[in-house]
Amino acid sequence: GTGTTSGGSASAGSGSASQSGENQKDPADYKVAVLTIRKMTTPADLNTLEGIERLRDEMGIDCKIVECVEIAEYKEQMQAVCEENYDVVYFIYDNFLEAAKELAPLYPETLFIGLWIDLGEDNDIPNLKPLHFRSEQGAFMCGVAAALKTETDQVAFLGGGINPGIVTFLAGYEAGIKYINPDCELVVSWANTFDDPLKGKELASSLYSRGVDVIFQAANQTGLGVFEAAKEAGKYAIGVDVDQSDLAPENIISSCLLDHGFATYDSISKAYNGEFTNEQVYYGLAEGIPVIALNEDLLDEETLTTIKEVEQKIIDGEIEIPKTTETK
Amino acid sequence: MKNELKQSILRLLIALLIGLLVSSVFILFAGENPLAAYATMLKGAFMGQLKFMTTLRWTVPYMLAGIASAVAVRAGLFNMGLEGCIYLGGLAAGLVGAYVDGLPPLLHVAACLAAAMAVGMLWLLIPAFLKAYHGVNEVIMTWMLSYIAVLLCQFLAAKFQRSEDITSAVQQVRTPEILGSAALPKIVERYQLSVGIFIAIAVCIVYYFFANRSRAGYEHKMVGLNSKFAEYGGVNVRRVQFCSLLASGAIGGLTGAVEVLGVHGRYVHGFALDMGANGIMISLMGRLNPVGVPLAGFFMGAVQNGARAMAREMDVSLDTVRILIAVIVICITAEGLYELLRIKKKNREGD
Amino acid sequence: MLEIIFSEHTLMTGLSLATPLLLCALGGAVCSKAGNFNIALEGFMLIGAFFGVVGSYYLHSAFAGVLTAVLAAVLASLLYGLFLIQLKGHEVILGFGFNMFAIAITGWLLGPVFGGKGSFYDPATPSLEKINIPLLQDIPVLRTLSGHNIIVYLSWLAIAVLFILLYKTALGYKIRALGENPKALSVNGLSTVKYRYLVEMIVGVACGLAGAFLSIGNLSMFTENMTAGRGFIAVAAVGFSNAYIPLTALASILFGIANAVAIQLQGVGMPTEFVDMIPYAMTILMLLPAIRQNQKKAYN
Amino acid sequence: MSDVILELRGITKIFPHPEKPVIANDHVSLTLRKGEIHALVGENGTGKSTLMNILYGILQPEEGEILLNGERKTFKNPRDAIAEGIGMVHQHFMLIPSFTVAENLVFAFEPKKGMFVDKKKAAEIAREISGRYKLHIDPDKKISECSLSMQQRVEILKILFHGAEILIFDEPTAVLTPQESEELFKAFEELKKAGKSIIFITHKLREVMHIADRATVMRKGRVVDTVEISRSSMEDLAEKMVGRRIDVTTRKIANSDFPPEKERESVLTLEHVSSGVTPSGEQLKDISLKLCKGDILGVAGVGGNGQGLLVEAVNGLLRNIKDGAIAYEGQDITHSQAYNVRRLGIAHITGERYIRGVSADSSIHENMMMGPHRRSPWSGKVFLHVKKLRELTGSLIRTFDIKTSSPDACIMELSGGNIQKCILAREINLAHDLIVAEEPTRGVDIGSIEFIHQQLVDKAKAGYGVLLVSTDLDEVLSLSTRVVVMYEGEIMGEVNPELPDARSRIGRLMAGVQAS
Numbered sequence A: 001g002t003g004t005t006s007g008g009s010a011s012a013g014s015g016s017a018s019q020s021g022e023n024q025k026d027p028a029d030y031k032v033a034v035l036t037i038r039k040m041t042t043p044a045d046l047n048t049l050e051g052i053e054r055l056r057d058e059m060g061i062d063c064k065i066v067e068c069v070e071i072a073e074y075k076e077q078m079q080a081v082c083e084e085n086y087d088v089v090y091f092i093y094d095n096f097l098e099a100a101k102e103l104a105p106l107y108p109e110t111l112f113i114g115l116w117i118d119l120g121e122d123n124d125i126p127n128l129k130p131l132h133f134r135s136e137q138g139a140f141m142c143g144v145a146a147a148l149k150t151e152t153d154q155v156a157f158l159g160g161g162i163n164p165g166i167v168t169f170l171a172g173y174e175a176g177i178k179y180i181n182p183d184c185e186l187v188v189s190w191a192n193t194f195d196d197p198l199k200g201k202e203l204a205s206s207l208y209s210r211g212v213d214v215i216f217q218a219a220n221q222t223g224l225g226v227f228e229a230a231k232e233a234g235k236y237a238i239g240v241d242v243d244q245s246d247l248a249p250e251n252i253i254s255s256c257l258l259d260h261g262f263a264t265y266d267s268i269s270k271a272y273n274g275e276f277t278n279e280q281v282y283y284g285l286a287e288g289i290p291v292i293a294l295n296e297d298l299l300d301e302e303t304l305t306t307i308k309e310v311e312q313k314i315i316d317g318e319i320e321i322p323k324t325t326e327t328k
Numbered sequence B: 001m002k003n004e005l006k007q008s009i010l011r012l013l014i015a016l017l018i019g020l021l022v023s024s025v026f027i028l029f030a031g032e033n034p035l036a037a038y039a040t041m042l043k044g045a046f047m048g049q050l051k052f053m054t055t056l057r058w059t060v061p062y063m064l065a066g067i068a069s070a071v072a073v074r075a076g077l078f079n080m081g082l083e084g085c086i087y088l089g090g091l092a093a094g095l096v097g098a099y100v101d102g103l104p105p106l107l108h109v110a111a112c113l114a115a116a117m118a119v120g121m122l123w124l125l126i127p128a129f130l131k132a133y134h135g136v137n138e139v140i141m142t143w144m145l146s147y148i149a150v151l152l153c154q155f156l157a158a159k160f161q162r163s164e165d166i167t168s169a170v171q172q173v174r175t176p177e178i179l180g181s182a183a184l185p186k187i188v189e190r191y192q193l194s195v196g197i198f199i200a201i202a203v204c205i206v207y208y209f210f211a212n213r214s215r216a217g218y219e220h221k222m223v224g225l226n227s228k229f230a231e232y233g234g235v236n237v238r239r240v241q242f243c244s245l246l247a248s249g250a251i252g253g254l255t256g257a258v259e260v261l262g263v264h265g266r267y268v269h270g271f272a273l274d275m276g277a278n279g280i281m282i283s284l285m286g287r288l289n290p291v292g293v294p295l296a297g298f299f300m301g302a303v304q305n306g307a308r309a310m311a312r313e314m315d316v317s318l319d320t321v322r323i324l325i326a327v328i329v330i331c332i333t334a335e336g337l338y339e340l341l342r343i344k345k346k347n348r349e350g351d
Numbered sequence C: 001m002l003e004i005i006f007s008e009h010t011l012m013t014g015l016s017l018a019t020p021l022l023l024c025a026l027g028g029a030v031c032s033k034a035g036n037f038n039i040a041l042e043g044f045m046l047i048g049a050f051f052g053v054v055g056s057y058y059l060h061s062a063f064a065g066v067l068t069a070v071l072a073a074v075l076a077s078l079l080y081g082l083f084l085i086q087l088k089g090h091e092v093i094l095g096f097g098f099n100m101f102a103i104a105i106t107g108w109l110l111g112p113v114f115g116g117k118g119s120f121y122d123p124a125t126p127s128l129e130k131i132n133i134p135l136l137q138d139i140p141v142l143r144t145l146s147g148h149n150i151i152v153y154l155s156w157l158a159i160a161v162l163f164i165l166l167y168k169t170a171l172g173y174k175i176r177a178l179g180e181n182p183k184a185l186s187v188n189g190l191s192t193v194k195y196r197y198l199v200e201m202i203v204g205v206a207c208g209l210a211g212a213f214l215s216i217g218n219l220s221m222f223t224e225n226m227t228a229g230r231g232f233i234a235v236a237a238v239g240f241s242n243a244y245i246p247l248t249a250l251a252s253i254l255f256g257i258a259n260a261v262a263i264q265l266q267g268v269g270m271p272t273e274f275v276d277m278i279p280y281a282m283t284i285l286m287l288l289p290a291i292r293q294n295q296k297k298a299y300n
Numbered sequence D: 001m002s003d004v005i006l007e008l009r010g011i012t013k014i015f016p017h018p019e020k021p022v023i024a025n026d027h028v029s030l031t032l033r034k035g036e037i038h039a040l041v042g043e044n045g046t047g048k049s050t051l052m053n054i055l056y057g058i059l060q061p062e063e064g065e066i067l068l069n070g071e072r073k074t075f076k077n078p079r080d081a082i083a084e085g086i087g088m089v090h091q092h093f094m095l096i097p098s099f100t101v102a103e104n105l106v107f108a109f110e111p112k113k114g115m116f117v118d119k120k121k122a123a124e125i126a127r128e129i130s131g132r133y134k135l136h137i138d139p140d141k142k143i144s145e146c147s148l149s150m151q152q153r154v155e156i157l158k159i160l161f162h163g164a165e166i167l168i169f170d171e172p173t174a175v176l177t178p179q180e181s182e183e184l185f186k187a188f189e190e191l192k193k194a195g196k197s198i199i200f201i202t203h204k205l206r207e208v209m210h211i212a213d214r215a216t217v218m219r220k221g222r223v224v225d226t227v228e229i230s231r232s233s234m235e236d237l238a239e240k241m242v243g244r245r246i247d248v249t250t251r252k253i254a255n256s257d258f259p260p261e262k263e264r265e266s267v268l269t270l271e272h273v274s275s276g277v278t279p280s281g282e283q284l285k286d287i288s289l290k291l292c293k294g295d296i297l298g299v300a301g302v303g304g305n306g307q308g309l310l311v312e313a314v315n316g317l318l319r320n321i322k323d324g325a326i327a328y329e330g331q332d333i334t335h336s337q338a339y340n341v342r343r344l345g346i347a348h349i350t351g352e353r354y355i356r357g358v359s360a361d362s363s364i365h366e367n368m369m370m371g372p373h374r375r376s377p378w379s380g381k382v383f384l385h386v387k388k389l390r391e392l393t394g395s396l397i398r399t400f401d402i403k404t405s406s407p408d409a410c411i412m413e414l415s416g417g418n419i420q421k422c423i424l425a426r427e428i429n430l431a432h433d434l435i436v437a438e439e440p441t442r443g444v445d446i447g448s449i450e451f452i453h454q455q456l457v458d459k460a461k462a463g464y465g466v467l468l469v470s471t472d473l474d475e476v477l478s479l480s481t482r483v484v485v486m487y488e489g490e491i492m493g494e495v496n497p498e499l500p501d502a503r504s505r506i507g508r509l510m511a512g513v514q515a516s
Ligand SMILES: Nc1ncnc2c1ncn2[C@@H]1O[C@H](COP(=O)(O)OP(=O)(O)OP(=O)(O)O)[C@@H](O)[C@H]1O
Pocket: B215, B216, B239, B240, B241, B243, B244, D374, D381, D382
C-alpha cells in the first residue's frame, strides 16, 4: 500500500515522513476516485475536471469520476470504491463526510481526501484529509466591488437554494457591502433550484426592474439566466466559482473564485508523492489562493485599489468575515 | 400463478435485452466493450457481499413504494402524491426518532413508523375524501399536494436543522440524527441494508393476502376494473376509494420512514429523489400483481445498482446508464414486443 | 408592495413564463382529446430545447434553431407514438420512460455535439428577436402584450388554431372521435393509427416550440434538465381543464402569472418554500369548484 | 326468381387462439336478392356477426369470396364496402357521444365550406334524409342525450347517407322496445320500397316471421338452411336453429299454482315513491307496488318510461328518491345504498349487461364471486374461502350450462347468451327471497331464453318474489302472475295476464290510455 498513515502511529499534524520513490506505484496503477454529489455540470465541477486533466497530463494519474446523484448513493458508492481497492478517495462537499468518517477506519489502506470539509484541529482519523475553501473571502470582496459599483444603492444576491454553503457566500457578500456602504440595500432572492435558467432570468430581471443594479448569483445553471437578464437590462452581475466574465463581458464585474481544480490537483498529487497528512488545509487569501477575478474593463481605478486594500486587510486578519447570516 | 411469474420475468428480460442492445451503441461510442460492461453490470448487482447487499438495499424502498402505488392503482386511482407522502413519512420518522426520548428500542421504532404512516395518510385525507365523495380528480390534486409536501418538508427540516450542522458547508438540509433506539439495525454492520427489508417483505406478504385472499382486496380490484360493476354488486365504492388512497399514503409514509430509520439515520432533504415516480412505475411494471411488484422492485434495484457499478468501473457515463434504464422502462410494458416474440416462437414451433 | 406584485413587469414575466406551459398544455390537450393522457411533454420539450440550440448554433440562425427543435421533438413524439400505438405500451410508463430518456440523451449529446458537460452557453448563439407591435406598445397594460419573441405570439395563435382545428374542421372531428369512440373511425373506414400518429405529431410540434422558447427564445443556452418540471405543470393544466382548449390556455397563463407573482414575492420576507407553493396551491383551489358541480351531477 | 344482388361463397373465418383456434365461419354461403329483407338467425356465438363483419370489410376471411352484382370484390376495410354501397348498423352503436346527431350523421364524410365543416349543411342533410326515409331525428341534439332508438335511427340514416344499397343490421331490435321495433320495421318496408336490400340478425323469431322475406339459419359456424318465410313456421325455424323442438310462446306459469295473494307474505312494497328527474328526462311518479312471495310481477311498458329507475330505486342505485317509502320484508330501504341492499339478499339481474353486469377485464370466476365473496360459507369476516368459491363457480357453470373452456377464461370471450347466464347464475344463487330481473333475455338466443325463463318460474314456484321488468311483451305475458304497466314514470294500471285480451289491454295502458 502507499498509505503513509497505516496504523495508528501517524498522529495528527505529524507532517508525515515522505516516502521514498522505491515503493512508489506506477502512476497508471494508482487508482483515484473522485466522488461528486451530482453530475459534473457546474462551473466549479468543470474546474475540477480541469484539475483531473492536469493530473492525467502531468503525472499520468487517471481519476475515476463517480457521480452520486442520489443522497443514498454517497455511502454505498464510497464503500464500493473502497472495496475495489482504490488508493485515493477524493470527495467534494461534506455530504460525504459522515460516510467517510465511518468508512475510513474500515479501510485504513485507502486515503480519503475531502473538499469542503472543515474539521479544524480535531481530526483524529489518520487517513482522512480535510480541505476547505474560505469562500466567504471572495464573497466579501465581491460585496465590496458591488457596493462600489452600484449607483442605486440597491444590490442583490440570488441563491440557488438555502443551504449553509450558499449562505456562507451570502454572509461574506453582505459583510462586504456593509463594510463599504452600510446604507446600501441588499435584496436576497432564492430560486430554490439550481438548474432552471429561465427562472433565474426572470428572477433577476424582476430584481433589476425594481432598481437593483448588481446581482451576485450563486446558483449554478439558474445563475446563467441572471447574466442573460443583465445583458438585457444593461445592468451588472457577479459570477461564481470560476471567472465567468467571458459569458457577458459587458456586465460581469467580478467573479468569486473557488478553484476546485487546484484543490484536486494539489491534494491528489501530494498524496501520490507520499506527502499525505491528515492536517486541515484551508484555501484562501492567506494561503496565496486567488479568491476573486475582476473584470478590469468595468471597474475604475479607485475601486480596484480599494479592493486591493481590502485583500491585504483580510490577509492580515484585520477584517473578520462571518460565515453565516440571519438575512435570508 | 407460476405462469404469471414466468410471464413477468420474460417481459422483464425482453425489456432488459432491448435496453442492453440500445445502450451498447453508446458504450461502443465511448470506446468500451459492451459485453465487458454488461459483465461488470451483472457482477455489480450480485457479486460480493457489498454489491448484493446494495441491490437488496434498493429493493426495499422500490418494493414498498411500488406496493404503495399498487394499492391505489388497483382501486383505479393514481396516487401521484406518493413522493410527498414518502418525504413526509421520512420527516415524521426522523423527528420522532430524534426528539422522542426514553422509549425502548422496539417501541421507539414502532412509534416512528406509526407517525410516518399517520402523516402519509393524513396528507392524502383531503384528496381521498374529495375524490371518493365528491368526484374531484385525484391525479392532479395529489400531484400538486406532492410538490407542496416536498417544499413543506424542506421548510420544516430547515427549522429543525441544528446550528452545528449549519456552520460547515453542508449542501443539504437535514434534521438531527435519530437516537440509537429508533434506528433499524443493519443486517451486516458495515453495509446499508437494514432490517427494513423484513418490513418490506412483511408488507409484500400482507399485500399478497390482501390482494388474493381477502374480501376487501377483491372489492378493491373490482372497483378498479369497473366501479359500476362493483357498485351494482354491493361494494361500498366510495369507502374503497377513500381507504385505498389513505392506505397508499400510509405505505408511502412507511417507505420514507424505513429509508430514514434504516439507511440515512436522519431526515436528509432530497433522500427519496423520484421515489414516487419510481413507485408508480414499479407498480405498473409488476402489473399490480403481488408477485410482480416485488419482482419489479428487485429488478429495478439490481439494474440500478449494476448500472452504477458499470459506470464506476468502466468508462461508461452516467447518461449511458440513464439511457439504459429509460429504454428498459419504455420497453417493459410494450405488449407489442412481447407478442412479436411469442408469435415468432409459435411460427417456429409450427414449422 | 402591492404595486410591485401587480406591475406590468409581473404581467410581462408571467406571459413569458406561461409560454412553454401554454404550448405544452395545448399539445397535451389535443392528445387528451384523442384519448392519450400524455405525460411525456416534459421529455419532448427538453429534446426540443436541446436541438433548438444545436440548430441555432450550427446553422447560425435562430429560425433554423426553431425548425430543428420542432423536427427533433416531432421525431421523439413519433417514437413515443410507435411504442404507444403499435407496440401497445402503457401510456403512463411510456411517459416516465420518455422523460428519463430525454434527460439522458440530451445530457449525453452535450458531449459529442458541444464538447461540454452539463450546459452549453455561448453568447454567440443567435436567439430569437423580440418583436414589438407598433400601436400596442404605447398603451398602458396592453403594452405587455408587445415585445415578445415570435414563439410567444405563435403560442397565442396556437390557441385559436387548435381550437378551430378541433371543433371546426373535419380533422378535428376525427381527433375528438378518436378519444371518445375509436371504433367510430374504423367502421367508417378510417385508420385510427394514422390519426393517432398525427396527434403525436401535433404534440411534438407544440413541445418542440416550447423547448425552442426555453433554449433560444429567451436564453440562448441549454442546460441539463432545463425544462425543470414545466411539462408536468402543463399536464396538470390539461387535466384541470378537461382538455377544453380555452380553459387549458387560461390555466396555463394563470400558472405563468402565479409564477411571476411568486417571483415578485421574493425578498418580501415570505419563506421561499411557501412562495414556491403558490402555483400548486392555486391549482388545487381551482379544482375545488368542481366539488359543487359533481355534487349536482350525482344528486340531481 | 328476382335478381341476386349479393352472394357470399364459402366464407371461412378462423380466429387464432393460443390453445384452440375458433372456427367462427365454416364455408358459409348466402345469397341476397335485390329488394328483399333477409333474416340471419342462429344461437349465440354461431358466427353471425363475424360473417357480417367480413361482408363489411372489418374482418378478412381466410377463404371464400364475395360477389356483388355478379362481380368478385374484396373489401380491405369498411371504406371499400361503403364505396360499394354496403352499410352496417352494429350491435353496439358506433356513435360519438359528445357530437350532435347531424355531426354523427355526416362523420367521415363531412360537407365542407372552405376548410371548415359546414354544420348548417350537415343539419340540412340530416333533415332532408330523415324526411325522405320517414325516420324522425333531431339534428341538433347531442347523441349522449338521445334515446337508444333515436341513436339507431341516426345509425340507419348514416348508412343511407353513405349511399348504401345493401343494409346490414346486427341485432337492431335487441335494445329496442316492441313499439320501437315496430317503427324500425316500418322503416324497413320504406327502404324495401326504395329498392334497398336488407340483412338483419335477430333472436326474435316473431320478428322474422313478421318482416322477413327469407331467413338463413346458422348453427356452429355453418349455414343450416335458407328458407322462404312464407313457406315456413316459427317452430320450424327454432328447430333448425337449436336442433330440437322448442316451445316458443306458451305461458309457463299458472296462477292457480299459488295460494291466493292475501295468504302470502309480501317481500317488497313501494309506497308513493317519487324521484327527481334524470338528465335523460325520466322520473318516478308516485309508484305504489306490492310483491308477494311466489309472485312474478311483470312490469311492462315502452322503454324509458321509468322502469329502469324503478329497478334502480329498489336496488339502492338511485340517489334522488324524493318521496315515499320502499320496504323489503318490512325493513325500510328507501335511502339505502346498493351495498346495504345487496347484503339483504336482493338479487338483481341487471339490464345494463356490459355496463354494470360484468367486469369485462376479469375472468368468469371473478365475475361470479361478486356477492358470494362476502357471504358465508364462501367467505369469512376478512378472508375469502378460496376453495369454496371455486367450487361454487364450478357448480354454477355446471347447473346453468355455461359454455366455457375454463372458469378462468375472460368473461368477454363468452357469447352474449352465456354472459347473461353468468349474471343469472350469480344472482339467483345470491337471492334470499327477491329477484329483480331486468330484461333477463335481451340478446339471448331462444334456447337460452327457454332456460332462463324456466329458472325464473322455478324460483317463483319455490316461493321467491320476482320483479320482472321487460319491454318484451311476450316475455311479460308468458311469465308473469300479475302485470303492471308503466307510462311516463307512473303506474297506469294492472292487468291479469291470464285474461284472453291481456295483450290489447296492456297495449292500451302502454300508450298512456287509462283503463276504464
Ligand atoms: N375499503 C376497505 N379498505 C380496507 N379494508 C376494508 C375496506 N372495506 C372493508 N374493509 C374491511 O373488510 C372487512 C369487511 O368489511 P365490510 O364492512 O365490507 O363487511 P360486511 O359485509 O359489512 O360484514 P358484516 O355485515 O358482517 O359486518 C372489515 O374488516 C373491514 O374493515
